[in-house]
Amino acid sequence: MRLPLILQIVSFLCLTTTMAVAISWSKPGCPEQCGNVTIPYPFGIGPKCSANSSFVVICSNDTIPPKPIVSSIKMEALSISVHGTAIIKQPVSPMNCSDKQKKQSLEFSLFGSPFTISHTYNSLVNLGCQNTVWLSANETSTASGCLAICDDNSTDTTCNGVNCCQTTLPPGLQQIQYTYRSIQSTNNSYCGYVFLAYDKWFQEDYKTFQGLQSDLSNPFDKEFRYAPLVLEWEINATSYELSNYASCTYLNAYPSKYYDFCRNPSLYSSSLFNENDYKFPSKYCSCLDGFEGNPYLHEGCIDIDECSNPTLNGCIYNCTNTIGSFSCDHPVDHKIGSRVKILISIGSGLGALILLLGSWTSTKAIKKRIKTNRKCKFFKRNGGLLLEQQLSSSDSGLHKTKLFSSKELAQATDRYNENRILGRGGQGTVYKGMLTDGRIVAVKKSKRVDEGDLEVFINEVVILSQINHRNIVKLLGCCLETEVPLLVYEFIPNGTLFQHIHDPNDGFPLSWEMRLRIAREVAGALSYLHSAASTPIYHRDIKSTNILLDDKYRAKVSDFGTSRSVAIDQTHLTTRVLGTFGYLDPEYFQSSQFTEKSDVYSFGVVMVELLTGEKAISSIRAEVGRSLATHFLDSMEENHLFDIFDARVLKEGKKDEIVAVAELCRRCLHLNGKRRPTMKEVAVELEGIQRLKEGSIQNHDENKEDHLIEIAESYDFSLISGSIPLDNKTACSDDHPLLDEP
Missing domain, CATH: 3.30.200.20 (Phosphorylase Kinase; domain 1)
Incomplete structure (x- = not known):
């Protein structure tokens, strides 16, 4: 696959100047180009032409034209800019199909070099379908992920989840690990590609990539083996002499702030930072306004002749170039007589007076009309x-x-x-x-x-x-x-349920009683939306951060921005996939059809949060590739359920109540949506558990009580971890103070 023209000219665009004077980019006496790529200092061809060993470039003559290889990372450079960026050519290989979770690292590492992977210009691309990819920033944390579903008839070219998906990168990475899994079986040996790519390049060539998805049985026949990647580099600017007309800005204090290829980087004042605070301060350097060239060379910044380009000066008459700036001449025409001057002065004065009077008389009307028109404009634009x-x-x-x-x-x-x-x-x-x-x-x-x-x-x-x-x-x-x-x-004053579960305090701990009551209240609200509202409503983003607690710690369901009303006889909505990773219904992932049972699945995840005190997505569990829902179901199947419950739940709840709620969670999280209960049934069962807890079950509920006791007895309670000190309050995660609400 040939790289698009945009990559072949990007270096030229970044190094092109507005002057006719030639600018030297390399160190004096050193070659300036390798093949079609300009090599600007601090990079250089050979150790004597570069600032240090990290920026040595080897010009390989094995190909025509020759290829520049950055020695410290052993990768081919497609372009290099003095503005802190370089585009390199990275190898790409296909994934092997597997319905098991596999962890894999990209084939290169930047450790020990001044290079990092740019999160501003790159994305992680999952090219193919029925593949889930999690991005690991390091050994213990998961940064992001995405899922690509299949649609042979799709004409979508956005790579936004259909046959292809992409996700953003965190800043400052030098190596990337990812975990992938095929979500349905396939007979192919290869399931697609996972690779980093320069965003503009990928968008330009996405239509070409769509051809790869039709036949993944032999991907190397498609000649897709490399992709361009933007790296960012830093250098210790104190170890060599800069240009007389250059300035530097510290990057250490704001490592997540990066700059465009050809933009003046004076976004932050260097006076904000104390150079003595940094033992080895990395600087981003550039020529001052009015100069251009290479700031890392002693004579690298050259004055711009603004007068040679009308777009760079606003002179009406003569323009005179100065060092770093320019000046304009406005000569006086001495042929104008004094009478003409007087007439012009009188006319100008009368005109100014008339304009002032007219402005004064119409100001109020104009302001009022402008204000009214703006409000009408905003009213229409805002729907x-x-x-x-x-x-x-x-x-x-x-x-x-x-x-x-x-x-x-x-x-x-x-x-x-x-x-x-x-x-x-x-x-x-x-x-x-x-x-x-x-x-x-x-x-x-x-x-x-x-x-x-x-x-x-x-x-x-x-x-x-x-x-x-x-x-x-x-x-x-x-x-x-x-x-x-x-x-x-x-106004709901007491924050979100997420805060109370995962950041508890001694002043108001989240007791077992409160957890059951909150679950009942949320289930009642969703049951109302699904079956009691005038038109059924699907919330579509149920999660603990969208459940607020009022002054009496009653649950309040919020954030209906993605909700939808449906007709009485309508069974589902077909939409683009929306929601929060970890709470989304797996069926919704694959079909894009949202049903009332999808809300049931999300509510099941919230109930598991209440039982376990764990987050829906955790970097610790991500190490073995499991969400909270999967972790819960696996623990229940292996009869280790009570090992994952919150200490306060085990201490305050009765065994039959806990197991009854866990059994209800299992049914809500069933992978087959038709096997899940409705929200009305969930609300009724939670009310039944509460009546059982209060000892006020009516005779017609005796069979249900026997069923719950039978479920409880089917679990081996002796498997509860003995390391949980139920009688020691300091061991409960809910005993930490809750931060004051604003």
């Missing part, structure tokens, strides 16, 4: 017309939704003060505010709404406006006349 259509076509209580003014909400949030921020999410920022009537509210300031996303925003307004349930966050109103849309909710 006001779509909301009006929903209001006029709905028989529900949508008319009760209040439209707040922008002035009222700005005053309530102290003009969106940073100190008022309650949290940030994928769809916006939430602020704490106080209305003029004294009510405390949460104001959600959405991200800029694109035309294609209007339906998502209006959807949340419409759905929440027709919901009236004590365990669902109440929408008080919205504001559409601002640049970004605003939603106003009731």
Whole structure:
């Protein structure tokens, strides 16, 4: 496969100047090019031409044209820029098919070199389908992952989950490990490719890659063995002399901030950093404004002649170039007589007076009209017309939704003060505010709404406006006349369920009683959405961070931005895959068809969180490649279930109650959605467990009680780990203090 033209000219674009004067990029007396690639200092062909051994380039003459090989990493360079980047040619090999989890490292390592993998310009690509890939940043942590599903008829060219997926990289990596698994059996020896790639290159050639997906039986016949990768490099700028017109910015303090190839890097002032704080400070260096060239050479930065290029100066008349800048000449025409000058002065004065009077008389009207037009523009852009259509076509209580003014909400949030921020999410920022009537509210300031996303925003307004349930966050109103849309909710003071499970405290521990009550309340709310609301509603993003706790620690289901209403006779929604990794229904992954049973699966994961106190995705479990749901089901099957339960659950809960809830979790997490209970059945069973706990079971529930006891007796309780000191409160993870809520 031939590399696209964009890679062949990127070095030329970054090293091209606006001057006619030739600029020397390499060290004096050293070759400047190897084949078609310019080698700028601190890189150099041979040890005498480079700053140190890490930047030695070997020009291999075995090919035509010759290839530059960076000696310290033994990789071919496609381009090198003095702005801290280099594009190298990395080998690519296909994955072997396996329905078992396999861990693999990419075929190169940058350890011991000044190079790191750029997270700004690269992505990890999973090319193929029915493959799941987890990216391991190091031995103990998982950075991200993605799943590619199959669709032979798809014309999608975004590599966004259909026949191909890609995921972002964390900054500062020098080696990458990933775990992959085929999610269904196949007869092919190869299942696709996992590789790092320069984003622009991959987007340009994605249509070419689609041909690889049709025949993976012999992938090397397709001539796909290499892909370009952008590396970032740093150098100890204090060990050699820089140009007289160069400046440097420290990269140590902000390792996640990187710069574009041809951009002036003066984004941070070097005065922010104390050079004495760094033993070996790595610097990003560039020529000062008005100069260009190689800042790492003593005479490398050369003055730009702005006068030779009209786009670089704003002179109307003559332009004079100066060192680092330019000046403009504005000569006076002496042929203009004094009378003409007087007339011009009088005319200018009268014109200015008329303009001033006209501006003064029309300022108020113009300001008012501009303000009104801006509000109308924002109202239309933020989906006001779509909301009006929903209001006029709905028989529900949508008319009760209040439209707040922008002035009222700005005053309530102290003009969106940073100190008022309650949290940030994928769809916006939430602020704490106080209305003029004294009510405390949460104001959600959405991200800029694109035309294609209007339906998502209006959807949340419409759905929440027709919901009236004590365990669902109440929408008080919205504001559409601002640049970004605003939603106003009731304020929920005690944070998220996620915080109380994974960051517990002694002041208000999450007891077994509370866990059961929260599970019942959330199940009741979802049961209401699925079967009791005027139109069935699928939430589509149930997770512990979307369950809030009010002043009495009652559960409140929130975040309906991705929810959908469905017709009474509609069994599922076919959509692009949305949700949170670790909570998503595996069936939804494969079919893109979301059903009410998909919400049941996500709720099952939340219940397992309540039982175990563990996170849905954990770097420790990721080492063996299992989510919390898989870990729970495997432990239940192996009769080691009580080894993973939270210490407080084991201490406070009765065995038959715990096993009954665990059995309900197992049914909710069944891989076959048809075998899962409905949310109404889940809510009824949780209420039954509570009645059993209170000893008030009616006669017609005796058989159910016997069934629960029979389940409990089927487990070997002697297998509970003896290392858990149930009588020692300091051993319980829930006994750590909870951080104060803002």
